[in-house]
Amino acid sequence: MIETIDLTKAYRKVRAVDGLSFTAAPGRVTGFLGLNGSGKTTTLRMLLGLTRPTSGTALINGRPFTELRDPLREVGAVLEQGISHPGQSGRAHLAGQAMLAGAGRARVDALLEMVGLAGAAHHRTGDYSLGMRQRLAVATALLGEPRVLILDEPANGLDPEGIAWLRRLLRDHANAGGTVLISSHLLAELAQLVDDVVIIAKGQVRRATPLAELSGSDGVRLRVRGRDPVRLWHAFEAAGATVGGDGQALEVAGLSAEQAGEIAFGVGVPLYELSTDAPSLEQIFLELAAA
Numbered sequence: 177m178i179e180t181i182d183l184t185k186a187y188r189k190v191r192a193v194d195g196l197s198f199t200a201a202p203g204r205v206t207g208f209l210g211l212n213g214s215g216k217t218t219t220l221r222m223l224l225g226l227t228r229p230t231s232g233t234a235l236i237n238g239r240p241f242t243e244l245r246d247p248l249r250e251v252g253a254v255l256e257q258g259i260s261h262p263g264q265s266g267r268a269h270l271a272g273q274a275m276l277a278g279a280g281r282a283r284v285d286a287l288l289e290m291v292g293l294a295g296a297a298h299h300r301t302g303d304y305s306l307g308m309r310q311r312l313a314v315a316t317a318l319l320g321e322p323r324v325l326i327l328d329e330p331a332n333g334l335d336p337e338g339i340a341w342l343r344r345l346l347r348d349h350a351n352a353g354g355t356v357l358i359s360s361h362l363l364a365e366l367a368q369l370v371d372d373v374v375i376i377a378k379g380q381v382r383r384a385t386p387l388a389e390l391s392g393s394d395g396v397r398l399r400v401r402g403r404d405p406v407r408l409w410h411a412f413e414a415a416g417a418t419v420g421g422d423g424q425a426l427e428v429a430g431l432s433a434e435q436a437g438e439i440a441f442g443v444g445v446p447l448y449e450l451s452t453d454a455p456s457l458e459q460i461f462l463e464l465a466a467a
């Protein structure tokens with residue numbers, strides 16, 4: 177379980193995180209989404225005890241990171257690339273980290289297998305592709321068999337096969353009762369991976385919802401053309417809709433197609449066109465994230 181309560185981080189000129197409250201629940205993969213500079217990394221760093229909050233609380237399994245009894249066994253994180261020495265092999269890197277985490281050799285080999293790096297385990301990490309470095313970072317995060325996983329932009333650099341691998345890995349982790357928080361600045365990148373989304377902008381939560389409920393009916397817009405646009409405009413507004421237009425057609429939010437058709441019929445205006453335009457997930461995200 178991950179929880180932030182009124183979490184705030186102010187730097188001299190910016191409030192990077194501004195009263196942020198959200199939870200990421202066990203058994204779920206939660207996407208933490210925002211545009212560049214919206215405060216994602218700062219939030220994750222506060223959760224991991226790397227940045228001190230100005231105020232508010234960041235909790236992992238009910239405690240601040242600094243009060244966790246055995247942090248490496250409770251939370252694993254992928255924060256940035258370049259954690260390994262480029263001259264070191266992937267295996268040597270992981271074995272070194274394993275000593276810190278109190279994990280044995282068998283675990284190192286099992287993890288290299290699990291992240292698909294067994295064949296490249298003895299190559300220098302300096303020769304790894306971005307995707308391979310991401311896989312090594314995920315293996316490192318999993319060393320202590322933590323229940324909570326925090327991943328900052330892990331899909332970055334992964335090819336479709338890598339994304340499919342990450343999806344399975346995160347799903348298995350959540351299905352086993354683990355908590356996963358994964359950040360990105362692209363909803364499309366996470367749409368196949370996550371159960372829930374927390375969308376932030378300017379350090380504040382704009383929407384926290386199961387992904388399936390993000391594209392609710394409130395985002396649907398109608399495109400309406402009829403013989404008397406002005407009359408239609410007034411009739412739709414009188415019914416509580418928000419109406420815009422481009423001269424050709426009216427753009428109507430807040431009504432279903434059925435309601436709009438009935439209203440047009442009621443005021444005696446023949447319709448030439450009535451279509452619904454459901455925004456894509458990416459459009460909804462951008463609208464929320466840019467607000």
Ligand SMILES: Nc1ncnc2c1ncn2[C@@H]1O[C@H](COP(=O)(O)OP(=O)(O)OP(=O)(O)O)[C@@H](O)[C@H]1O
Binds near residue numbers: 187192210
């Ligand atoms: N150490 C710091 N000192 C001053 N300002 C900072 C510091 N760290 C972050 N910021 C500012 O806080 C804001 C949020 O940054 P943060 O890195 O958390 O965003 P982000 O959502 O992770 O962005 P990105 O996707 O680009 O990594 C930005 O305006 C950034 O410039």
